[in-house]
Amino acid sequence: MLENYENTDYLQRLADSLVSTVGNDRVGTPRFVRWLDRIDPGVSVDDSMSLIVEICNRIFGGEPSRLKRSGNGESHGTIHAVWANGSSALISVGPSGSNESSEPEIMLLGSSGAIYFDGTLGAQRTVEQVSR
Amino acid sequence: MTKSRGVLCIGGLQTHQENHAAGFDSDPRSHIVAIADEADIDERRRSLNQGLAVQYGVPYIEGIETALALPEVDIVSICADVERRHRVAIACAKAGKILYLDKPLALSSDKAELVVDAITESGSISQMYSFVNTHWAKAAKECVESGRLGNLLAVHTDILFAKGPGGTASNSGARVETAEPTQFTFVESKREFFDLGVYPIGLCLWLIDDVPSEVSGVTGNYFFEQHERNDTEDFGAVSMSFDGGIVATATGGRIGWNSHPAGGPHRITIVGELGTERFDAWEPRIEVFSTAEPPKLPAPHPQDPMGMWRSTNQAVGIPKKTNYSPLFDETRWYPDDIEAFLDCIEEGVAPEMSAQQALGASKVISAAYRSAANGRPESV
Numbered sequence: 001m002l003e004n005y006e007n008t009d010y011l012q013r014l015a016d017s018l019v020s021t022v023g024n025d026r027v028g029t030p031r032f033v034r035w036l037d038r039i040d041p042g043v044s045v046d047d048s049m050s051l052i053v054e055i056c057n058r059i060f061g062g063e064p065s066r067l068k069r070s071g072n073g074e075s076h077g078t079i080h081a082v083w084a085n086g087s088s089a090l091i092s093v094g095p096s097g098s099n100e101s102s103e104p105e106i107m108l109l110g111s112s113g114a115i116y117f118d119g120t121l122g123a124q125r126t127v128e129q130v131s132r
Numbered sequence: 133m134t135k136s137r138g139v140l141c142i143g144g145l146q147t148h149q150e151n152h153a154a155g156f157d158s159d160p161r162s163h164i165v166a167i168a169d170e171a172d173i174d175e176r177r178r179s180l181n182q183g184l185a186v187q188y189g190v191p192y193i194e195g196i197e198t199a200l201a202l203p204e205v206d207i208v209s210i211c212a213d214v215e216r217r218h219r220v221a222i223a224c225a226k227a228g229k230i231l232y233l234d235k236p237l238a239l240s241s242d243k244a245e246l247v248v249d250a251i252t253e254s255g256s257i258s259q260m261y262s263f264v265n266t267h268w269a270k271a272a273k274e275c276v277e278s279g280r281l282g283n284l285l286a287v288h289t290d291i292l293f294a295k296g297p298g299g300t301a302s303n304s305g306a307r308v309e310t311a312e313p314t315q316f317t318f319v320e321s322k323r324e325f326f327d328l329g330v331y332p333i334g335l336c337l338w339l340i341d342d343v344p345s346e347v348s349g350v351t352g353n354y355f356f357e358q359h360e361r362n363d364t365e366d367f368g369a370v371s372m373s374f375d376g377g378i379v380a381t382a383t384g385g386r387i388g389w390n391s392h393p394a395g396g397p398h399r400i401t402i403v404g405e406l407g408t409e410r411f412d413a414w415e416p417r418i419e420v421f422s423t424a425e426p427p428k429l430p431a432p433h434p435q436d437p438m439g440m441w442r443s444t445n446q447a448v449g450i451p452k453k454t455n456y457s458p459l460f461d462e463t464r465w466y467p468d469d470i471e472a473f474l475d476c477i478e479e480g481v482a483p484e485m486s487a488q489q490a491l492g493a494s495k496v497i498s499a500a501y502r503s504a505a506n507g508r509p510e511s512v
Contacts, residue, residue, distance in 0.1 A: 027391075028299055029303040031303075031352060031354035031355075031367070032352070032354065032369065032383070034288075034290065034383060036401055036408075038407075066350075066508075068371060070348075070371055070373045070379045071285075071286070071377075072377055075285060075405065076285045076286055076403060077379075078286065078379045078381055080350070080369070080370075080371035080381070082306075082350050082507075084306065085305055086305060086307055086352050086354075087352075088350045088352065088369055090288075090369055092286060092288055092379075092381060092403070094285055094286055094403035095285070095404075095405060095406070095407065095408075096407065096408070097281075097406055097408060105401070105410070109292075109354065109355075109387055110391075111298070111301055111303055112298055112390070112391075113388075113390060113391055114387060114391040116397075123399070123410045123412035123415035124275065124409045124411055125271070125416070126267045126268045126270075126411060126460075128271070
């Protein structure tokens with residue numbers, strides 16, 4: 001999804017929706033964000049993750065006090081960030097597949113509720129693994 | 133058909149032995165011989181152990197050595213409090229018994245290593261309860277082994293339990309973690325990253341088939357005042373770096389009954405060079421919305437406000453949530469794991485989550501506590 005950010009207001013609307021839901025006290029104090037995203041070849045992993053950190057900064061109201069990056073920096077990366085009030089985030093981007101939706105998956109945990117955004121990727125079939 | 137194997141259960145009601153014992157009791161290849169525990173335990177624990185013995189109509193035995201001497205014991209299912217679990221497990225391994233172990237193996241990676249050493253020396257078959265025998269974890273493993281996503285780049289796993297009355301934490305600031313926690317067991321709460329984080333971390337290491345070299349961890353008191361009061365985290369997250377360049381992340385914790393339409397987020401995301409696939413415990417499912425009165429969380433059981441145990445959940449009548457109706461729900465997870473264990477015994481093969489395999493998760497959890505306490509990445 002991030003490769004489309006400059007061309008559409010999709011991400012902006014998504015970020016605004018998250019921030020306003022938190023601001024309206026629907027889930028209590030925001031405590032954790034899990035953001036999994038996919039990028040096309042040629043799109044910067046670091047730039048993509050930085051965009052998501054900025055959104056998390058809006059959600060948590062400040063910049064992280066601790067930030068650990070991992071991954072190869074080319075095709076995939078992960079940021080583990082912690083804010084001064086103890087809130088935290090795991091942000092990961094990886095390659096998009098040729099037939100995949102590029103919408104992210106987001107889980108925002110608040111002290112009294114949660115927000116889920118599952119994009120359109122959907123889970124894989126698992127029924128073949130059920131033995132009965 | 134092979135003879136039914138005798139199972140000695142260590143630990144009783146208000147432990148995972150409620151689930152283990154039910155699984156062994158329902159499988160025709162095993163039967164419960166006795167309930168036992170160490171002699172020097174408190175009255176509350178003794179009474180709860182005796183309660184399980186009454187439930188199955190078997191004797192309660194005080195003293196591990198006495199119980200292990202029973203000639204009909206083939207398998208020991210160990211759910212001793214984690215503070216003394218290593219001691220019990222080592223004694224059972226030295227007695228040459230087949231072991232079904234509660235998770236995690238022990239309260240620290242050092243003690244878990246002692247358990248694994250004893251099991252390796254005895255040559256016993258062992259299995260720690262985990263999610264590797266669920267249909268969604270097996271599908272994720274099949275994805276990795278098929279190579280259809282190209283080289284593996286990352287694995288992301290969340291196992292969060294939507295149980296307990298959330299929204300009560302004070303949100304007073306960052307949790308101050310202890311590098312080497314020593315007390316884990318309380319009536320009102322437990323260390324959730326330790327107790328539940330072992331699931332997603334174990335899944336990551338099993339899927340990647342390796343142990344990370346470095347971890348960055350954080351724990352929090354995000355949801356429950358009970359955890360805050362007992363200085364036990366209700367949530368933890370960890371990022372793991374492997375020598376080959378693979379990255380894994382995991383979250384484990386308890387987020388509150390109202391924070392998910394089913395049992396809580398239980399999902400695995402596999403990232404490869406050619407794309408991403410997700411495996412979710414609650415998919416495939418139908419979703420139901422109607423004018424019917426939605427289920428409500430009843431007043432908590434005084435002995436189990438977090439809804440940890442089958443018996444106390446039944447006692448207060450915790451209802452099943454109704455919005456999600458998965459085609460395959462969680463009721464088979466315990467029996468399936470025990471069935472897979474008994475299959476391995478019959479076939480003489482090592483279980484997927486043997487004690488040796490499970491040791492990696494204990495190492496990561498210990499390193500993650502150090503990282504959370506020190507505020508920097510730690511080597512495993």
